[in-house]
Amino acid sequence: MIKYALICADCDAEFDAWFASSEAYDDQSKAGQVACLACDGTNVSKAIMAPAVSGTKKSGPPDPQKVFGKLAAKARQHVAENFDYVGDGFATEARAMHYGETEHKPIWGETTKEDREALKEEGVPAEPLHPAFTPAKPRDEDKLN
């Protein structure tokens, strides 16, 4: 198994994905089977990686991965605390707010690709959430309790 950092040219999302081998990645990529986690787009390519920094040095520039990890954790917490999770109802809720039927509030949830395209056409503001900034779904947490 090999892990690649991938980047989506459509929405700039970055994410990691596992492949059986580098050949398997090449085959799937050529066949358009490597899809973006955020927008389902297939305009995905391997991210340019910085050279690995040896862990023995005490000083030196901060590890970008660690800095990003901290930011991502903060962003996830911010979303979890300030945004209402509306699940599959995202498109409905976003529309209701856009057309003034309900009060504006920060929400997050899931949409289908069709929903996303429809919202875009209607001019309803909605952006794909970076996978690293997406908190655990409240529903999943409920199951654990």
Ligand SMILES: [Zn+2]
């Ligand atoms: Zn994407």
